[in-house]
Amino acid sequence: MASYKVEPSFAEGEDAAQLGPDTETLQQQGWALDPDGMGVTKTFYFKSYFKAVSFVNLIASESSAKKHHPTMTVRIGSVDVHWTTHRPRGLTQKDIAMARHCDNGAGLMGAVEPGHGLKCGP
Template identity: 90%
Template sequence: MATNKVEPRFAEGEDAAQLGPDMQTLLQQEGWALDTDGMGVTKTFYFKSYFKAVSFVNLIASESSVKKHHPTMTVRFGSVDVHWTTHHPRGLTQKDIAMARHCDNGAGLMGAVKSGQGLKCGPGP
């Protein structure tokens, strides 16, 4: 049985031959995933405190404002979901890749941890 593997869908005007290797590195080595239509990338970052998660969001928001390129983010008790895509022209762009890398760097600064090691909602030990 064949599986439907999502392929990256780059925005009009982007050089797929140039962005393809960067995208593959992001997906294979950095833990990002393509969204369901292949037009964006997503990743969940985990933190040991809610404050660190919110600080991470603020770090992304600051750079997003400077670059005029903004993600969709969902903050949970011990994690942050980040989704990058370009709306005009629609599809993946160099901006998405660069900002995903900024997220990875910022997560390291904010003390991101592996899945399962983040803060969990509920009573303590």
């Protein structure tokens, strides 16, 4: 099966010349385009469930202030974050800015490398 590179799909009215390089920078920092290229996703890892939930609350506070909300999945030692814009549909500057906020917040909350987060069991 041939693999292909997903290209970003920017929302109508967005400046692709500006967002293209910003999106590439995010990808170099561990973010990935979702399968349709209309959003970005990343998993953050933490040593405790409390830190993972605190990270979610940090994102929730900023997303409420900006009126732009992600889809998040919380596990015992990790949080999946997905940013996309629904109106107009596609990747926007808001998604890029909030992804950067997540990276900054993860550093403050003590995020760890993949494989070093808390796992279930003894």
